[in-house]
Amino acid sequence: MPASSMARLPSVAGVDVLVTGSGRGLGRGVAQAMATAGARVWLVADVPEELEWTASDIRAAGGEAHILVADLGREDERNGLIRTLRREACRLRVIVNNAGVLERQPVASMDAAHWRRIMSVNLEAPVFLTRDLLPLLGEEGGSVINVSSRAGTGAFARQAAYCASKFGMEAFTRCLALELAGLPVSANTVTPGLPIKPTSLTQRDAERADAATRAGWRDPVRLGPAFLFLAGLRGQISGCRFDAWTLTRALEQWGTQGVMNRIGEIAEYTPEAVG
Numbered sequence: 001m002p003a004s005s006m007a008r009l010p011s012v013a014g015v016d017v018l019v020t021g022s023g024r025g026l027g028r029g030v031a032q033a034m035a036t037a038g039a040r041v042w043l044v045a046d047v048p049e050e051l052e053w054t055a056s057d058i059r060a061a062g063g064e065a066h067i068l069v070a071d072l073g074r075e076d077e078r079n080g081l082i083r084t085l086r087r088e089a090c091r092l093r094v095i096v097n098n099a100g101v102l103e104r105q106p107v108a109s110m111d112a113a114h115w116r117r118i119m120s121v122n123l124e125a126p127v128f129l130t131r132d133l134l135p136l137l138g139e140e141g142g143s144v145i146n147v148s149s150r151a152g153t154g155a156f157a158r159q160a161a162y163c164a165s166k167f168g169m170e171a172f173t174r175c176l177a178l179e180l181a182g183l184p185v186s187a188n189t190v191t192p193g194l195p196i197k198p199t200s201l202t203q204r205d206a207e208r209a210d211a212a213t214r215a216g217w218r219d220p221v222r223l224g225p226a227f228l229f230l231a232g233l234r235g236q237i238s239g240c241r242f243d244a245w246t247l248t249r250a251l252e253q254w255g256t257q258g259v260m261n262r263i264g265e266i267a268e269y270t271p272e273a274v275g
Helices: 003-007 025-036 048-060 075-088 112-137 160-179 203-208 211-215 220-231 244-261
Strands: 016-020 040-045 064-069 092-097 142-147 185-191 240-243 267-269
Touching: 016 025, 016 112, 025 040, 025 048, 025 064, 025 092, 025 220, 040 048, 048 064, 064 075, 075 112, 092 112, 092 220, 112 142, 112 160, 112 185, 142 160, 142 220, 160 185, 185 220, 185 244, 220 244, 240 244
Parallel strands: 016 040, 016 092, 040 064, 092 142, 142 185, 185 240
Antiparallel strands: 240 267
């Protein structure tokens, strides 16, 4: 994106931004984009070496990153994460709930452990992280960005639990937007819209993939403008569902104000949830 367009995007410079699932894939790219824009980024995942990899790249580029190792499917580890953020993230303004688990099982043989694992990470974690961290946004407000997928509006065989978790994420976000109406806080969902490295693949697995497969993956940093735009919202637009690639291209073409004026053309939303 041209520098002039980037300059018009809402700024996250100097504020704290939480990005879950930021050791790989989309979360890593979002964290890098936030740090490049001047945010103090809090990286969360359950694989320490992947978080170190993300943090080292951010720091090498002059950004600030802090690592929080946690399995978001465990309530005790989520609570520890929340305690740390309450103590250290004094200017938290953006919550990016990106962490997710995709495991496939047909309904006929689906076990309870599979269901609980997916729900605990994909839905329970963002719901209760958001609930407990909203007070940190303070009077200045902030933005809750919940990463969804095509599974949030569609159906896929052998992905009943995953689809249910993403449908739940969509419903939670719209309900949250309604409850936050009138406050300087936005809540929206976003899907990548580009083929990126599957979250289920570790960096090591990705490096072992064949060249043709790797060539089909796009750099998630390319979606940074969309996430920076959403991060800068303070209640003006809420309860929407965005495609990050569509939003990025719209920002390139129309600029921030143009997107604000034509939001109905690029977002799915419930009109009553838009402030």
